[in-house]
Amino acid sequence: MIFLTRKAEFSAAHFYWNDDLSPEENEHVFGKCANRNGHGHNYTLEVTVSGEIDPVSGFVVDLKVLKDIMEHEVVGVYDHRHLNHEIPDFKTVIPTTENIAIAAWKRLDGKIPGAKLHKIRVYETPDLYADFYGQGAL
Amino acid sequence: MIFLTRKAEFSAAHFYWNDDLSPEENEHVFGKCANRNGHGHNYTLEVTVSGEIDPVSGFVVDLKVLKDIMEHEVVGVYDHRHLNHEIPDFKTVIPTTENIAIAAWKRLDGKIPGAKLHKIRVYETPDLYADFYGQGAL
Amino acid sequence: MIFLTRKAEFSAAHFYWNDDLSPEENEHVFGKCANRNGHGHNYTLEVTVSGEIDPVSGFVVDLKVLKDIMEHEVVGVYDHRHLNHEIPDFKTVIPTTENIAIAAWKRLDGKIPGAKLHKIRVYETPDLYADFYGQGAL
Amino acid sequence: MIFLTRKAEFSAAHFYWNDDLSPEENEHVFGKCANRNGHGHNYTLEVTVSGEIDPVSGFVVDLKVLKDIMEHEVVGVYDHRHLNHEIPDFKTVIPTTENIAIAAWKRLDGKIPGAKLHKIRVYETPDLYADFYGQGAL
Amino acid sequence: MIFLTRKAEFSAAHFYWNDDLSPEENEHVFGKCANRNGHGHNYTLEVTVSGEIDPVSGFVVDLKVLKDIMEHEVVGVYDHRHLNHEIPDFKTVIPTTENIAIAAWKRLDGKIPGAKLHKIRVYETPDLYADFYGQGAL
Amino acid sequence: MIFLTRKAEFSAAHFYWNDDLSPEENEHVFGKCANRNGHGHNYTLEVTVSGEIDPVSGFVVDLKVLKDIMEHEVVGVYDHRHLNHEIPDFKTVIPTTENIAIAAWKRLDGKIPGAKLHKIRVYETPDLYADFYGQGAL
Numbered sequence: 001m002i003f004l005t006r007k008a009e010f011s012a013a014h015f016y017w018n019d020d021l022s023p024e025e026n027e028h029v030f031g032k033c034a035n036r037n038g039h040g041h042n043y044t045l046e047v048t049v050s051g052e053i054d055p056v057s058g059f060v061v062d063l064k065v066l067k068d069i070m071e072h073e074v075v076g077v078y079d080h081r082h083l084n085h086e087i088p089d090f091k092t093v094i095p096t097t098e099n100i101a102i103a104a105w106k107r108l109d110g111k112i113p114g115a116k117l118h119k120i121r122v123y124e125t126p127d128l129y130a131d132f133y134g135q136g137a138l
Numbered sequence: 139m140i141f142l143t144r145k146a147e148f149s150a151a152h153f154y155w156n157d158d159l160s161p162e163e164n165e166h167v168f169g170k171c172a173n174r175n176g177h178g179h180n181y182t183l184e185v186t187v188s189g190e191i192d193p194v195s196g197f198v199v200d201l202k203v204l205k206d207i208m209e210h211e212v213v214g215v216y217d218h219r220h221l222n223h224e225i226p227d228f229k230t231v232i233p234t235t236e237n238i239a240i241a242a243w244k245r246l247d248g249k250i251p252g253a254k255l256h257k258i259r260v261y262e263t264p265d266l267y268a269d270f271y272g273q274g275a276l
Numbered sequence: 277m278i279f280l281t282r283k284a285e286f287s288a289a290h291f292y293w294n295d296d297l298s299p300e301e302n303e304h305v306f307g308k309c310a311n312r313n314g315h316g317h318n319y320t321l322e323v324t325v326s327g328e329i330d331p332v333s334g335f336v337v338d339l340k341v342l343k344d345i346m347e348h349e350v351v352g353v354y355d356h357r358h359l360n361h362e363i364p365d366f367k368t369v370i371p372t373t374e375n376i377a378i379a380a381w382k383r384l385d386g387k388i389p390g391a392k393l394h395k396i397r398v399y400e401t402p403d404l405y406a407d408f409y410g411q412g413a414l
Numbered sequence: 415m416i417f418l419t420r421k422a423e424f425s426a427a428h429f430y431w432n433d434d435l436s437p438e439e440n441e442h443v444f445g446k447c448a449n450r451n452g453h454g455h456n457y458t459l460e461v462t463v464s465g466e467i468d469p470v471s472g473f474v475v476d477l478k479v480l481k482d483i484m485e486h487e488v489v490g491v492y493d494h495r496h497l498n499h500e501i502p503d504f505k506t507v508i509p510t511t512e513n514i515a516i517a518a519w520k521r522l523d524g525k526i527p528g529a530k531l532h533k534i535r536v537y538e539t540p541d542l543y544a545d546f547y548g549q550g551a552l
Numbered sequence: 553m554i555f556l557t558r559k560a561e562f563s564a565a566h567f568y569w570n571d572d573l574s575p576e577e578n579e580h581v582f583g584k585c586a587n588r589n590g591h592g593h594n595y596t597l598e599v600t601v602s603g604e605i606d607p608v609s610g611f612v613v614d615l616k617v618l619k620d621i622m623e624h625e626v627v628g629v630y631d632h633r634h635l636n637h638e639i640p641d642f643k644t645v646i647p648t649t650e651n652i653a654i655a656a657w658k659r660l661d662g663k664i665p666g667a668k669l670h671k672i673r674v675y676e677t678p679d680l681y682a683d684f685y686g687q688g689a690l
Numbered sequence: 691m692i693f694l695t696r697k698a699e700f701s702a703a704h705f706y707w708n709d710d711l712s713p714e715e716n717e718h719v720f721g722k723c724a725n726r727n728g729h730g731h732n733y734t735l736e737v738t739v740s741g742e743i744d745p746v747s748g749f750v751v752d753l754k755v756l757k758d759i760m761e762h763e764v765v766g767v768y769d770h771r772h773l774n775h776e777i778p779d780f781k782t783v784i785p786t787t788e789n790i791a792i793a794a795w796k797r798l799d800g801k802i803p804g805a806k807l808h809k810i811r812v813y814e815t816p817d818l819y820a821d822f823y824g825q826g827a828l
C-alpha cells in the first residue's frame with residue numbers, strides 16, 4: 001500500500017455570506033470576507049490516492065489519467081470562476097476552504113481508475129489549508 | 139548605497155475587460171480572464187527601496203514604518219477587494235499585473251522617509267510577475 | 277470531520293545544554309548547538325485542529341479566533357525571545373524542535389473554541405520539523 | 415511519542431521502461447518518460463522517524479546521525495547517478511516515485527538508532543510525491 | 553517601460569564532459585557531474601521581457617503567446633530529454649546552467665511579438681541559477 | 691558576460707543595540723529587536739558573480755570552489771553564532787540585514803578566482819532581504 005499525491009492550482013473569486021444572517025451578522029462572522037464584490041485566491045489542490053503498485057508500470061495510478069481527471073473534474077471547473085456566482089457546489093454552501101475540500105472530494109471520489117481517493121487538501125493561501133478524508137461527505 | 143526589499147501579500151478579485159472592445163473582442167484578447175464575475179489571486183507585493191545606511195540604526199529605512207506604509211497605502215486598500223469594482227486606480231485601467239505594479243508605485247513613491255523607491259514587483263501567481271522602476275509613471 | 281491548519285512564524289534564539297552533563301559531554305552530544313551565546317532560527321508553527329463544519333459559517337473554527345489564540349499563546353510569547361533565558365517552558369527542558377512542539381501543544385490544547393487540537397508541527401528550518409499529536413504530554 | 419522529519423535532496427536521471435512490453439506498449443504506458451536516454455529530476459527525500467524524546471538530549475533521534483545515515487544509505491548512493499543504469503535497486507524495478515520511496519525505506523529501515531522509521535516521502539517535482547509507511551515492503 | 557517575467561519548468565538529464573580533456577582531467581574539473589550515464593534536474597526557466605504596456609489590453613505581452621513560445625522553443629524541446637545526447641545546442645557546448653541560459657536566449661530572442669527579451673534565468677536547483685542578458689551571445 | 695548565483699543558509703542570533711543611545715532610545719528605535727538576550731534567524735546568503743564562460747569547463751566559476759569560499763569565509767563563520775557577541779564584523783556595527791550584506795561583501799570580494807563579485811543578497815526572513823553591489827564598502 002502506497003500513497004501518491006499530485007498538486008494543481010486554480011485561481012478563483014469568492015466571498016463569505018449566509019442569507020439566513022442579517023448583513024450585520026454576516027459582517028460580524030465573516031469580517032472583510034463578507035464583501036459581496038468578492039475577493040480571490042490562488043488555490044492549491046492536493047489529491048492523494050492510495051493503492052497497490054502495478055508491477056507492470058511501477059505506478060499506483062496512471063499520472064496522466066490522474067492529471068486529466070483533476071483538470072476535468074475540479075481545476076477546469078473552478079479556475080477563473082467566481083465560486084459563489086458560477087459554481088453550483090456553492091449555491092447553498094459557503095465556499096470556505098473546508099467546504100471547497102469537501103466539494104472537490106465529491107467531484108473526484110470513485111473516478112480514479114485502480115486507486116482509492118485518500119485525502120483532499122486545499123490551500124487557500126500558503127498559510128491556511130484544509131484536509132478532508134471523506135468522513136461525513138454525503 | 140544599499141537596497142532593501144520587503145514583501146507582503148493581499149488577496150483580491152479582478153477580471154480583464156475593455157469597454158472599447160466588443161464582447162467577442164474581449165473574449166479573444168483576454169480568454170477566460172474576461173469572465174465578468176471575476177476571479178482572484180493571492181498577490182505578492184515586493185517593495186525595494188534604496189539609500190544610505192543610517193549609522194545610528196544600521197537601517198536604510200525603518201522597517202516598521204515601511205511595513206505600515208505598505209499596509210496603509212496598498213495592502214490594506216487592495217486586500218479582500220474586487221479591483222475592478224472597488225479600487226479607483228482601476229476605474230479606467232485594466233488590473234493586469236503590469237498595471238497593478240504601476241498603481242502600487244504611484245501609491246508608494248515619495249512616501250517612504252529617508253529612502254528612495256527603487257522597484258515594485260507584483261506576483262500574480264508564483265510563476266508570473268511584473269517589475270516597475272518608475273519609468274513612465276505619470 | 278475535517279482538519280484545518282494555520283501557519284505562523286516566529287524568530288527566536290536558543291542553545292542546547294544539559295546542566296547534568298559536563299561541558300565536554302555537552303559538546304559531544306550537541307556539537308555547535310552547545311554554544312551558550314545561542315544561535316537562532318525562523319521557526320514555523322503549524323496548528324491543525326479537527327471538528328465538524330458549522331453549517332452557519334462554513335468554518336470548523338473561527339479563523340480570526342484561531343489566529344489570535346496562536347498569537348497570544350505561542351507566537352507573541354516566543355517571538356524575538358531567547359528561549360533558554362526568557363521562556364519558562366524551557367527552564368528545565370532543552371528547547372529542541374521536539375520539545376518546542378510539545379510546549380506549544382500544552383499552551384494551545386483546550387483553548388480553541390469548538391474544535392479539537394489535532395497536531396502541532398514546528399519547523400526549525402525548512403528541512404527539519406517535528407510533529408506532536410498530544411500522546412504523552414503531561 | 416513524537417515524530418521528527420528531515421529532508422535532503424539528490425539529483426538523478428531515470429527513464430521508464432518495462433522489458434516485458436513492446437516498444438509501442440512502453441510508449442503507450444510511459445509517454446515521454448519512455449525516452450531511453452533518460453531525463454532527470456531534483457528529488458527531495460523526507461524521512462520521518464517516531465519515538466520517545468531522550469530526557470538527556472531532548473531529541474528523539476541524534477540529528478547528525480540521522481543526516482549521516484540518510485547521506486550514506488540513500489542520498490550519497492543515488493545523487494548524480496542514472497537510477498536505471500547504476501543503482502541495483504532498479505535493476506528489475508522501474509524507478510517511479512513510488513518505487514524510489516519503497517527502495518529508500520528498505521535502505522533505511524532498522525538503521526536509525528533509538529527511533530522507528532515511520533514514513534518515507536519522495537518528491538519527484540514539487541507537484542508530485544509518494545508516501546510509504548512500510549506496509550508490504552519485502 | 554515595464555518588465556514581465558514568466559516561469560516554466562522542464563526535467564532533463566545531462567552530464568559534464570569535454571572531449572578535449574583526458575578522463576582524469578574531466579573527473580578533476582567536473583567531479584561527480586562527469587558520470588557519463590548522466591544525472592538530472594528539474595530546471596526552472598524564467599523569461600523576462602520588457603516593453604511598453606499596450607493601452608488596449610493592459611499587457612506588455614500577450615501571456616498566452618509568451619507561454620506558447622516558451623513551450624514551443626524551449627520547454628517542449630528540452631523536457632524529458634538527455635541534453636547531451638538529444639539536443640543539438642549541446643553537441644559541442646557543455647550543458648552547464650550558464651550555457652543552458654545562453655542557449656535558451658538564442659532560441660527565444662526576436663521571437664516575442666511586441667516585446668524585447670530582457671533576461672533569461674535558469675535554475676538548476678533552487679540554490680543555483682544563471683542569468684543572461686544577451687551580452688556576447690553569437 | 692553571464693551571472694551565476696549560489697545560495698547557502700546559516701542560523702545565527704543577534705539583537706539591535708547602539709551604545710550611544712539610552713536604553714529608552716534603543717527601545718524606541720529597535721522595538722522588540724532591542725531585547726539583549728538576542729533572538730535568531732535562518733539567514734539565506736545569495737552570492738552572485740559575473741564573468742565570461744570558460745570554454746573548457748562551460749563554467750563562469752568553479753562551483754565547488756565558490757561553495758568552499760562561501761563556507762569558509764561566511765557561512766562557517768556566522769553559522770550557530772551570536773553575531774553581536776562572537777563576530778568581530780559586528781563589534782561596532784549593528785547586525786542589521788543591510789550590514790550583514792556589506793560584511794559578507796567585504797569577506798568575499800576579491801577571493802573568487804576568475805570571476806567578479808557582483809551582488810550579495812541576505813534574507814533575514816523569506817519576506818525581508820538586502821542587496822549590496824559593493825558601492826561604498828570601505
